[in-house]
Amino acid sequence: MSQKIGIIYSSIDGQTKKICEKLHAFFNNQQIKSELYAIDNFNRDISEFNPLILGASIRYGKHNKRVYDFVQNNITSLNKVTTAFFSVNLVARKEDKNSTATNPYLIKFLKQTPWKPDLLEVFAGKLDYKSYPILDRIMIKLIMKLTHGPTNSDLPIEFTNWNKVNNFGLRISNTLKAQ
């Protein structure tokens, strides 16, 4: 069995990528080999990696279509290695929506795909009004208003809990010892 970790991200504004880079650095520090890929550039054989991690962000209630396609196209290979999946969204900034049992997007994703990742996690993402095109800005402000979040900030607000990211890295590296 391979002992190289594969990390794949589906990220639009870069926060999921940043989380994956932190995981990459975490494994590096532990002298564990890992490789990082944008989902669009992943051209390797899944069997080269064990475990394989996939992280994806939410936009308007959904993970990117490429994530569903990736799972659909690779389900047989995914079932043969240890796998981890995490979702990044802003709903997860709320205490009562930030676990695998309570985050609606993660729950929905697991219902929609045949994949049963061995490890799951949810991370809160980043809110950056200034970087959004006007229509997106209006929509996100509306969503934030409805969910009692910040509706006005010139500076980006990063809700990601980096300790939680490190703990996820640790859980993943522990699966290597178990192999």
Ligand SMILES: Cc1cc2nc3c(=O)[nH]c(=O)nc-3n(C[C@H](O)[C@H](O)[C@H](O)COP(=O)(O)O)c2cc1C
């Ligand atoms: C256009 C847009 C739509 C979004 N829709 C949702 C949403 O429906 N639910 C949610 O919890 N977060 C939503 N978010 C927040 C993103 O999931 C969050 O900003 C995350 O950090 C983005 O990750 P990425 O930079 O890897 O793409 C949205 C963000 C944008 C810009």
